[in-house]
Amino acid sequence: MPSADGDGPSDHELLRRHVAGDSDAFGELFRRHRDRLWAVALRTVCDPDEAADALQDAMVSAFRRAADFRGESAVTTWLHRIVVNASLDRLRRRAARPALSAGDEQAFEALVAQDGDPARAADTRLDVDAALRILPPQQRAALVVVDMLGFSVADAAAILATSPGTVKSRCARARARLLPYVAHLQGNRSASQSVSPAQGGDP
Amino acid sequence: MRGQMTHLDTDVLAEFRAGLITGRRGAKISAHLASCDRCTALDDRLAGVSVLLASVPAPPMPDRVAQRLDTVLAAEAANRNDPERAGKGSSRKATTPGRPTARRGFRLPSPRVLAPVAAAVVALAAGGYGLSLIGGGSTSSMQAASGTAPSASSSAAASAAKGAAEPAASARSQFKSSSQTVDVTPGTLRQYVEAELRLPRAERPTQPASSLVRGCVQRVAGTAPLELVQSALFEGQPTTIIVARTGQDYTAWVAGLDCSATNRDVLYLTTVPSGISGP
Numbered sequence: 158m159p160s161a162d163g164d165g166p167s168d169h170e171l172l173r174r175h176v177a178g179d180s181d182a183f184g185e186l187f188r189r190h191r192d193r194l195w196a197v198a199l200r201t202v203c204d205p206d207e208a209a210d211a212l213q214d215a216m217v218s219a220f221r222r223a224a225d226f227r228g229e230s231a232v233t234t235w236l237h238r239i240v241v242n243a244s245l246d247r248l249r250r251r252a253a254r255p256a257l258s259a260g261d262e263q264a265f266e267a268l269v270a271q272d273g274d275p276a277r278a279a280d281t282r283l284d285v286d287a288a289l290r291i292l293p294p295q296q297r298a299a300l301v302v303v304d305m306l307g308f309s310v311a312d313a314a315a316i317l318a319t320s321p322g323t324v325k326s327r328c329a330r331a332r333a334r335l336l337p338y339v340a341h342l343q344g345n346r347s348a349s350q351s352v353s354p355a356q357g358g359d360p
Numbered sequence: 361m362r363g364q365m366t367h368l369d370t371d372v373l374a375e376f377r378a379g380l381i382t383g384r385r386g387a388k389i390s391a392h393l394a395s396c397d398r399c400t401a402l403d404d405r406l407a408g409v410s411v412l413l414a415s416v417p418a419p420p421m422p423d424r425v426a427q428r429l430d431t432v433l434a435a436e437a438a439n440r441n442d443p444e445r446a447g448k449g450s451s452r453k454a455t456t457p458g459r460p461t462a463r464r465g466f467r468l469p470s471p472r473v474l475a476p477v478a479a480a481v482v483a484l485a486a487g488g489y490g491l492s493l494i495g496g497g498s499t500s501s502m503q504a505a506s507g508t509a510p511s512a513s514s515s516a517a518a519s520a521a522k523g524a525a526e527p528a529a530s531a532r533s534q535f536k537s538s539s540q541t542v543d544v545t546p547g548t549l550r551q552y553v554e555a556e557l558r559l560p561r562a563e564r565p566t567q568p569a570s571s572l573v574r575g576c577v578q579r580v581a582g583t584a585p586l587e588l589v590q591s592a593l594f595e596g597q598p599t600t601i602i603v604a605r606t607g608q609d610y611t612a613w614v615a616g617l618d619c620s621a622t623n624r625d626v627l628y629l630t631t632v633p634s635g636i637s638g639p
Contacts, residue, residue: 180437187433191426196418206624209425213432213629220436250607285416304413322380329374332409336370343408 168232176224183220190233193306194240200301201244203290207251208244215243230315237308238316241298248294288338292331299327300335368392368399373406428627431595435546542592542601546628549594553603553612553632556588564588569600575621577602580613588612594627609633 166174168189174182187194198208198215219239226235289297295317302313303324314321368376368389375381376389393400535542535552544552556564566586568574577589577600584604592601594614602613610632619625 178440180440183437184430184433187429191421191429192418195421195425199419205422205425206626209428209626210629212425213429216429216433217436220433220440285413300413304410305416305418307414325378325380326375329378329380330371332377332406333370333374335409336406339409339412340405343405343412 169228172223172226172232175220176226183223186232186236187216190236193233194236197237197298197301197306198240198244200286200289200305201241201294201298202247202251203286203297207247211244211247212240214246215240218243230312234308234312234315237302237306238318241302241316242318245294245298284342285339288335291338292334296327296331296334299324300331303328304332367396368402370402370406373399373403377403377406424625431546431628439547542590544592544601545595546630549601549612549614549628550630550632553588553601553610553630556590556603557610557632561587565590572620573600573615576600576615576619576623576625579621579624580615580619580626581611584611597627599627603632605634606631 165185168186171182171186171189175186194212194215195208198212199205202208202211215236219236222239226232289301292300299313299317302308302316303310308316310321310324313324317324317327372381372389376386381389393403535544535548535555542552564587566589568577568589569591573589577586580602581604584606586602586604587610588601588603590601592599592614594601598617600615600619602615603610612630612632613626614628616625616627
């Protein structure tokens, strides 16, 4: 997966400079990967506000723990791992609240019912994001990392702090569970370029 | 039927596709797929799930979130690089300047780029970051492992707060400008909230000033018990500071003027440990 490329210092170099005291290095590292880090947070917690909070937790944690990074994995793998941890942590804290809870198929049905406008049915991203909500958080995180962000199973295992077998198993169960909710979108993938303000932009 | 087995269900096929079913059972599934159109079609649809997910573009980070993260990281950088000056301008005896800076080996000069944030952050630097190395070491590493940095540092802030000698009321007044407006920054917010929480609850403002703010408070804090609702300047911008008890800790949100029941306009948030509250 992407690490440093082309121009400028590598991710490892930026992290090394940060640990050595360079006050701009971490910010540059973050800006380099922020859209993907945002995507994993947003899709794991399924809520832009919670995702922003989770990402803040994660980046403060990464900033402070950079000296603990041993270079066994790519810097992006390490950053994604911290973001996934912070996102799942947010979900655990949110679980007590009577909001839309993860794994709640009735909530999904309600969401689809609200969204009865057929024009919106063409908005693949909204539908995919809505469908992801039916998954238990751990399965969703695995699927986001592997299928949506394109990490290898080995890297995903490092990000999710579990074994490759568990990653495969979570992804398999998630895909099977998602199938009935997204089958209608499969012939409609060209529509996926449309942008959904409900998920991507400011509320 | 030709495949000598019943049709495959979605879970089994998904596991097979993921490489989780091998050996004789895997061979049977392969053989069945070779002869069963129905299961092959299901298999194709299952493959299509991954293809579909991969085709969905990643949403760009909203500008507001990017700005917030930049502010947070700038505050972290200023906080880290300038613990030497932390004692100056702070009345806390507990903030021993310079002591824990050895962790990084050396310090850089004050970062000019971050001047607006740095000036504000120095007051908290030793109390937050520095003491985390003295008092919160084991907690920090444990919590950091689960990616919850704010509470890791805030356990240290608790020890700082316990060591504070000055009366809470005067601590509160240092955050007010000449016009008695509360005036805080990312660097002083936690210190301000700690000072407020040391006061009896009855002496703290907890009533939203308007129905808009009331909606905002509900949107931001949900049903968490409110400890403080205060209009304040945050980096010179008019905001509302909302503090509520959230589990073991307190959370302080800085909400912008656009915040309402339907718009969670949060400019900043921080976690403040419990154990510092007044009577």
